[in-house]
Amino acid sequence: MKNALKEDDGIAFSTQETIADIEYADDGTLLVDSAQNRLNIIERVAKMASETGLTISNPKTKHLSTKENTSIYSSGESIERVDEFKYLGQ
Numbered sequence: 001m002k003n004a005l006k007e008d009d010g011i012a013f014s015t016q017e018t019i020a021d022i023e024y025a026d027d028g029t030l031l032v033d034s035a036q037n038r039l040n041i042i043e044r045v046a047k048m049a050s051e052t053g054l055t056i057s058n059p060k061t062k063h064l065s066t067k068e069n070t071s072i073y074s075s076g077e078s079i080e081r082v083d084e085f086k087y088l089g090q
Helices: 035-051
Strands: 021-024 027-030 072-074 077-081
Touching: 027 035, 035 072
Parallel strands: none
Antiparallel strands: 021 027, 072 077
16 A cells, blocks of 8 residues: 555644554555545555555445545445444454
8 A cells, every 4th residue: 555655645643744544454544634635545545456456345445534524436436434433343
């Protein structure tokens, strides 16, 4: 996923630290700061996954937004919006 992300992607936690994703095994979480960045990052990650023979599992993919109530699509399919989620069963 690192190859799909740019240095300025993600959420700034300080002037020197930005976090764009959290990964463990085959699970990943993308952190973005706007609807436009979210769309760009999802497209880049999906393209990179496709080029390496991987796919994003839309039934397993969810999105959580603290600001916008917008729909998100990946490969033409809607990604379910949730109000909370567990990462790695926690």
